[in-house]
Amino acid sequence: MAISAKLVKELREKTGAGMMDCKKALEACDGDIEASFDWLREKGIAKSAKKADRIAAEGLSAFAINGNVAAMVEVNSETDFVAKNAEFVALVNTVCEAVAANNPADLEAAKAIEVDGKTLETTIAEASGKIGEKLSLRRIKTFTKDDNEVFGAYSHMGGKMVSIVKLADATEEKAKDIAMHVAAINPKYISQDEIPQAEKDREDAVQTEIMANDPKLANKPEKVLEGIKRGKLNKVFSEWCLLDQEFIKTPKETVAKYLGNSKVLEIARFQVGEGIEKKEENFAEEVAAQMKQ
Incomplete structure (x- = not known):
């Protein structure tokens, strides 16, 4: 039988399951809502939907x-x-x-x-x-990647963090070394050319304000102040960018120096749970609340 969008919507609202899963359930159960609900439960789909919060x-x-x-x-x-x-x-x-x-x-x-x-x-x-x-x-x-390019990948702490990089004119060993560095240091950009101008301007404003509130710089000439600020900005931007960072295996040289003629084309890093607001448990309060019941 033809399954209407209204029927799919009704089952979705009842179970919280996805639209396609609801449609499959209804098709398998000839449009019977209750049977479809059981079909989803049997497959664990409706049950998992209850955990959405x-x-x-x-x-x-x-x-x-x-x-x-x-x-x-x-x-x-x-x-x-x-x-x-x-x-x-x-x-x-x-x-x-x-x-x-x-x-x-x-x-x-x-x-x-x-x-x-x-x-x-x-x-x-x-x-x-x-x-x-x-x-x-x-x-x-x-x-x-193209055939003449290489991937480097690294997994840390049993999968709590992974990184992948793509390099040109490089060996797989070198690519893996860079992936390890990316996992450890988490650069925001490959090079300073990638930093958006708006972000550079914002950091410039921050450093200008910091220097304005530093009494040690109160009587410095404008030209000297500009030189100091350039140095501060370069330090910050270097910390952000992979190529300017000190290489983790040989800290006395930058990543760019370690790479030599090799080029970093792409980088990515996942750390489990980053950016997710975790619920903070207060076990003392939880026990106290249970005792009052």
Whole structure:
């Protein structure tokens, strides 16, 4: 039977499951809402939807390389305990390998990738229902390279942080070294040419204000003050940019010097949970509240 958009919407509101999952459920159950709800529950999809208000800030990141495509993903869980679960680790690797194999345009396209007849979104939802925690594919990043370019990838702390770089005129060993540096230092840009002018202007204003409030600089000539400010700005911008940073393996030389004729084309770094506001637990208050019940 034909499944109307109204019916799909009704099931979505009842379960919180995705539109495509609701449509599949209704098609499988001949449009019966209750049977479709049970169908989603059996697959763990409706059950996981009830966890939508929970904060999933733990989890794992991973990388995978498939020929001239490299991918990195972050899959979140609610607790670090689940992140160490072998089933969850296998799920993250499956997701990452699928992303590398299909090179999706964005996160939504990644969720729609099918593995063994199921979309990644459904696979993650089913795992969520089985494991008992909210799981979510938070973000992806893919790279493509030419045959004469190389990827470097690095995973730290068992997947709490991953990085990938793409280099030209370089060896895989050198690329991995740069990926390790990116993971450790987290540069904002490759070179100072990439810093937006607005960001440079903002930092200029900050340094100008700092210097204006420094009594030691009160009687310095304008030309001297400009020289001091240039030095301060150059120090800040160098700290932001990969090529100007001191290389972690040989701190007496910059990354640019270590690279020699090699060129860094792209860099990316994921750290699990960065930017997610985590819920702070106050166990004393929680116990006290339970005692009053």
